[in-house]
Amino acid sequence: MSDGPRLVYVCEGGDCSEKGSVELFEELRAQIHDKDSGNKSNIRVRKFPCFGGCAHGINVVVYPDRCFYSKVTAADIPEVVASLLENGKKIERLSGKVEKDVEQITFDLLTTGF
Amino acid sequence: MTSFVDLEAKIPNNVGLKDDPVIRRALETWQPAYLEWWRDMGPSDFKQDDIYLRTAVGVGRGGWANFGHVKMPDYRWGIFLADPETEGERKIKFGDAMGQPVWMQIPGEMRARARRLIVTQADTEPASVEQQRLLGHTAPSIYDMRNLFQVNVEEGRHLWAMVYLLHKYFGSEGRDEAEELLRRRSGDPDNPRVLQAFNKPIRDWMAFFCFTTFTDRDGKYQLAALAESGFDPLARTTQFMLTEEAHHLQVGENGIARIIERTAQLMKEGVDPRKVGAMPLDLIQRYINEWSSASYDLFGGEDSSNAAEAFATSLKGRYREGDGLYKDPLALNQNYETEIFENGVEKKVQIPLRRAMNALLLEAYHADATRIVARWNRVLEQYQLSERVYLPTLRFNRQIGLYGGLWFNPQGEQISKEAFERKRTEWLPVDADYQYVKNCMIKVWDRGKFANWIAPPPVGINNQPVDFEYVKFH
Numbered sequence A: 001m002s003d004g005p006r007l008v009y010v011c012e013g014g015d016c017s018e019k020g021s022v023e024l025f026e027e028l029r030a031q032i033h034d035k036d037s038g039n040k041s042n043i044r045v046r047k048f049p050c051f052g053g054c055a056h057g058i059n060v061v062v063y064p065d066r067c068f069y070s071k072v073t074a075a076d077i078p079e080v081v082a083s084l085l086e087n088g089k090k091i092e093r094l095s096g097k098v099e100k101d102v103e104q105i106t107f108d109l110l111t112t113g114f
Numbered sequence B: 001m002t003s004f005v006d007l008e009a010k011i012p013n014n015v016g017l018k019d020d021p022v023i024r025r026a027l028e029t030w031q032p033a034y035l036e037w038w039r040d041m042g043p044s045d046f047k048q049d050d051i052y053l054r055t056a057v058g059v060g061r062g063g064w065a066n067f068g069h070v071k072m073p074d075y076r077w078g079i080f081l082a083d084p085e086t087e088g089e090r091k092i093k094f095g096d097a098m099g100q101p102v103w104m105q106i107p108g109e110m111r112a113r114a115r116r117l118i119v120t121q122a123d124t125e126p127a128s129v130e131q132q133r134l135l136g137h138t139a140p141s142i143y144d145m146r147n148l149f150q151v152n153v154e155e156g157r158h159l160w161a162m163v164y165l166l167h168k169y170f171g172s173e174g175r176d177e178a179e180e181l182l183r184r185r186s187g188d189p190d191n192p193r194v195l196q197a198f199n200k201p202i203r204d205w206m207a208f209f210c211f212t213t214f215t216d217r218d219g220k221y222q223l224a225a226l227a228e229s230g231f232d233p234l235a236r237t238t239q240f241m242l243t244e245e246a247h248h249l250q251v252g253e254n255g256i257a258r259i260i261e262r263t264a265q266l267m268k269e270g271v272d273p274r275k276v277g278a279m280p281l282d283l284i285q286r287y288i289n290e291w292s293s294a295s296y297d298l299f300g301g302e303d304s305s306n307a308a309e310a311f312a313t314s315l316k317g318r319y320r321e322g323d324g325l326y327k328d329p330l331a332l333n334q335n336y337e338t339e340i341f342e343n344g345v346e347k348k349v350q351i352p353l354r355r356a357m358n359a360l361l362l363e364a365y366h367a368d369a370t371r372i373v374a375r376w377n378r379v380l381e382q383y384q385l386s387e388r389v390y391l392p393t394l395r396f397n398r399q400i401g402l403y404g405g406l407w408f409n410p411q412g413e414q415i416s417k418e419a420f421e422r423k424r425t426e427w428l429p430v431d432a433d434y435q436y437v438k439n440c441m442i443k444v445w446d447r448g449k450f451a452n453w454i455a456p457p458p459v460g461i462n463n464q465p466v467d468f469e470y471v472k473f474h
Ligand code: FES
Pocket: A011, A012, A013, A014, A015, A016, A017, A050, A051, A052, A053, A054, A055, A057, A058, A059
C-alpha cells in the first residue's frame, strides 16, 4: 500500500455535515492544494459517509496512517495540513476520542480483500 | 480550479449553458414541462407557503448552498458538476479502459449502456417525490415538514442533473428519455416507475424515515459507483449529488433515532407506547425489516453479467474505486465467494469478481446500515433499556438474486416457507400496523411543537433554534 495515495477522509454523514464538514472538506482540500499544488505528497482528500463516531464529529480519518481525528474544527486545519505535509506526526490532541471498535470498523472497511 | 457559477441565468448552472445555446434552449423548453410535473405530482398543497430551504449555489471553497425562505415552485433548480479533483489530465481508474484519459463525450459503443444507467438513476428522483407527495399534511412538526420538502426539492434537482446529461450527451434519444421521465408515474399500473421499490407508496412518516435511511442509501451507493465513472460528466454530476444526498440520509437516520428516543422515554416511564399513540419497538422493527430488505433488492442480483459489463466498460466502478484501495483495478483473476442453498444445503460458490460487483456494493451498503442501527441502539442504551433493534441479514425477505424465492429468518438461517409464513406478522408489517401508524399521524404545525410519537431534534437546521419558523403558512 506504500505506493498508493494517502487518503484523507472527511465525514459527510448527517451529524458531521450539520457541524460544517462539507465546508471543512473544501477548506482542507484548498489549503493542501495551496501548499502543495503539484500534489507531490500524493494526498487525496475525499468525503466519507459516516464513520459511526457521530457524537464526536467532525471526524477526519487518514489512511493508511490509521489516524482517526475527532472534534475537528476549521481552526485545526493548519495543524492537520502541517502534520500531513511536513512533520508526519499524528495529532494526539484530536485522537482517541471515539470507541476503539468504531475505529476498527472504519479501517477494516478501507482494507479490502480485492 | 473552480468553475464559473452562473446564478442569474434562467437555469442556474456551472456548466457554461450561456455559451451552449442549443442545449440551453432544449432545457428551457423542458423547464415548463418540469414545472407542470412539479405542480401536478410534487408535494400536494403548500405551494404558497414559505419554506426554509437550502439551495445549491455552486461548488468548491466558501460554501455551496444558501438558506432562506422560498416558495417551492420558485425554488432555483440548477445544474452543477463538481469541480475536477485535480488539474490537468485525469485518467480512468478501473476496467478495460483503465489508464486512458477520462471521456468528455460518451464513446459510441457505450451509449446505450450509459443511457440506461443514467435513466435508471434519473427515474428514482421524481419517483420518490411522487411517493411522498401527501406526507406534508400529516407532518409531526414544521421542522420535519421542512426536511421533507428539502428532500423533495433536491430530488427534483437531481432529476435536472440527470436530464442535463441526457440532453447534452445523448442527442434525440436523450431528449425523448427526458420527456419520458416526466410521464412515468410512481405506482401507475400502465406507466410505472422503473424500479419496484419506487412504485411502493410511502404512506406515513415511519415509512418516510425508513425510506430515507434505507432506500436513499441505496441511491447513495449507486451514485458513489457512478461517481467513479470513466465518463467524466457523469462522474462529476453524481459527485455533486452525493453532497445533497447526505442530508437525506441524515433526515432518515435522525428521524428513526428520534422515534426510538420517544419510545424509550415512555418505556422508561413505564408507559406502553401503544396507549399514547407512539411507536412500539416491535413495530419499528417490522418497518426496518420491510424497508431494508426491499432496498437490498435494489442492488440487483449478486451474480450479474450486466454489472460485469458496466465495470468492464469503465462506466461504473466499485465503491471508492478511485481511492486506490483495491489491489486489482481490473478485477480479473479473482473470485468473490458466497453461499447458495440447494435443497436446504449450504454450498460455497465462487463468482468471478467482475460479475459480483452488485454483491460488493451491497456489502459496503450493509456495513454502513449496520452502523446506523448500532447508533439507534445507543439511544436505547442511554435509557438503560435492554431491548434492541437489529438489521436483518442480506438473505432475509429477498425477491431477487441468490436468496430470492428462498426463505430465511432475519438472522439468515434457512427455514421452510411455512415457518416463514407463521412468523410473517412478527417480522413484517401487517395491515393493522399500517392502520395504527396512520392513526398516529396527526399534524402538529405549531412552532417548536412535536407529535407525541417523535422526540424533538437536539439542534435545528443551519444553526437556527428548534422552534424556528421553518414553514411560514399563508
Ligand atoms: S456523521 Fe460523522 S461520523 Fe457519523
